[in-house]
Amino acid sequence: MSEAFFDEYDYYNFDHDKYIFSGHSGKQRTKKEVSEHTNHFDPSGHSRKIVTKLINTQNNKKAGKN
Numbered sequence: 001m002s003e004a005f006f007d008e009y010d011y012y013n014f015d016h017d018k019y020i021f022s023g024h025s026g027k028q029r030t031k032k033e034v035s036e037h038t039n040h041f042d043p044s045g046h047s048r049k050i051v052t053k054l055i056n057t058q059n060n061k062k063a064g065k066n
Contacts, residue, residue, distance in 0.1 A: 029037070
């Protein structure tokens with residue numbers, strides 16, 4: 001299909017589809033939205049695992065388990 005038959009709406013659809021179907025972005029997000037809503041690097045490491053382990057250890061000591 002040549003560009004001679006395209007009108008302004010076709011070009012709008014091409015530009016719109018470029019952002020909607022941008023590959024691996026999910027939920028029809030733009031690339032900018034995906035980069036804003038991703039898992040961010042945590043410099044302290046596995047903080048959630050460490051906190052969970054400490055809480056479980058504290059609860060076990062309170063319950064009298066060794």
